[in-house]
Amino acid sequence: IFFNPPAQGHINPSLPVIAELVRRGEQVIYVNTEAMRQQIESSGATFMPYPDDSGVIPQVEALMHQAGNSNLARNGLSLLEIGEHLLPFVFDVLEREKPDYVIYDSLAGWARQAAEKLHLRSAAFFATFALGSSRDAMPPLSASMLLGIFGQIVPMLPAYWRVGQRVKKQFGVKPSYTPLSNTGQINIVFTSADFQPGGTQFSSR
Numbered sequence: 462i463f464f465n466p467p468a469q470g471h472i473n474p475s476l477p478v479i480a481e482l483v484r485r486g487e488q489v490i491y492v493n494t495e496a497m498r499q500q501i502e503s504s505g506a507t508f509m510p511y512p513d514d515s516g517v518i519p520q521v522e523a524l525m526h527q528a529g530n531s532n533l534a535r536n537g538l539s540l541l542e543i544g545e546h547l548l549p550f551v552f553d554v555l556e557r558e559k560p561d562y563v564i565y566d567s568l569a570g571w572a573r574q575a576a577e578k579l580h581l582r583s584a585a586f587f588a589t590f591a592l593g594s595s596r597d598a599m600p601p602l603s604a605s606m607l608l609g610i611f612g613q614i615v616p617m618l619p620a621y622w623r624v625g626q627r628v629k630k631q632f633g634v635k636p637s638y639t640p641l642s643n644t645g646q647i648n649i650v651f652t653s654a655d656f657q658p659g660g661t662q663f664s665s666r
């Protein structure tokens with residue numbers, strides 16, 4: 462089962478991988494919004510829509526549309542709030558389908574949290590740079606940009622903590638405080654290693 466947000470830049474690189482898995486005889490269920498159904502089904506995957514009864518799907522689509530507004534901290538908080546709404550659906554799907562693997566885009570923290578809680582094998586897709594804990598494993602940022610990001614994050618920390626504690630209490634999942642970089646047991650990065658900052662700093666995963 463593959464969970465992805467409805468963003469072309471995240472869906473496009475996944476489709477040839479999904480098509481190859483299907484060619485090799487794997488059954489792939491791909492979860493996304495109805496607007497993406499046709500191109501996902503063209504890869505050979507079985508399409509499954511996110512639920513649209515809670516009003517969260519327009520929120521996801523709006524976030525993906527304005528994700529380039531540079532306010533990474535606010536975008537991260539939106540992803541955490543979206544995940545809070547989607548977790549009941551994700552748990553229901555995983556418990557019903559019992560997949561061999563849960564694959565998810567690095568932004569789909571709701572899938573990571575559920576897979577960890579259910580002890581399912583997981584793989585993460587990174588359509589952008591992989592972000593590591595080392596400064597060398599980050600895209601180059603100027604001092605002013607770092608200060609700007611820091612200034613965005615600090616006011617958001619209480620809200621991050623509140624969402625994290627709610628999902629921990631309600632669903633028993635580990636709070637995610639890195640909503641823009643959800644890793645898995647295996648991590649597939651589509652950026653060429655030649656362009657990945659600090660690529661040698663990463664583990665074999």
